[in-house]
Amino acid sequence: MRNRRATRVRSAAVAGALVALAAGILAPSPANGRTSAGAFSAVELNTVREAVLEADVAGTAWNTGPATGKVLVSVDETVSDQEIGHIRRTAGELAGALEFERIPGWLAAAAELGEPAGEMAPFVKGGEYIYGFDATASLGFNAVYNGQDYFVTAGHCTNDVSHWYLDSSLTTYIGPTVGSSYPGNDYGVVRYDNSTIPRPGTVRCGQNEVDITGSVEPRVGMPFSIAGYNCRTTTVQAVNVSVNYGGVGAVHGLFRANACAAPGDSGAASFSGNLALGLLSGGTTSCTTSGITYWQPVNEALTAYGLTLT
Structure with missing residues (x-):
């Protein structure tokens, strides 16, 4: 959605952090948590996810990485080193279960x-x-x-x-x-209160229409397309992701993809084959490395309101 751009109030330390941006994974603090050889239980990882939520740092997204067995926290360019330290301190003795990743631009709801x-x-x-x-x-x-x-x-x-x-x-x-x-x-x-408006069970994919025959849950590695005037393809990178866009509270249960969000795309459909997949929630403002977007699985919305796709 496009509307008046919201202003996020951030720490004065942000400016300094922008100068020291590092690519890739940020090294975890060795002071807390287990060694890299330790394995964290599902209960411990859920506790760490709750700690990231409690830290309430805008510009962060987090999910449990199945390959690493840790909680991956993606931090945008506005997140300072002090704020990363705050997240680690909030996790306490389980800080070793945290892994940090810098992402370009800043995270925002697609609006x-x-x-x-x-x-x-x-x-x-x-x-x-x-x-x-x-x-x-x-x-x-x-x-x-x-x-x-x-x-x-x-x-x-x-x-x-x-x-x-x-x-x-x-x-x-x-x-x-x-x-x-x-x-x-x-x-x-x-x-729909206007009976003259047609409402087909299709989505636009560039100049083509795709008939949507059902819905599917996202899974890591699943290829999918983004409906719109310029149809794009991408892949599910992670599921059950939480995102703190700042100011309103976190959004949970999203899936992540390596694709840009175009202006006006809020709520846009994503689909795999002929199956509905998700609705665009937000992403990064930078597309220098293909961008990152976060998606609300559509099945949750359909179930919440008892809706059936047409």
């Missing part, structure tokens, strides 16, 4: 990533623009409940927009937001 490249003709398929007052987002997937038509999109958009339109001039009304969950989750539901 804050910028302006759409240009106006497009209005459509109502997944991956195409929808509009609210001072806001542009993307439709995720069309769905139905008890004979009534709806669509799902990003919760950080439906939190802010109560009525949606097909055009940026706000003349062709679609319908109201009827459900929203953000933070914690990042999904929302809009009801």
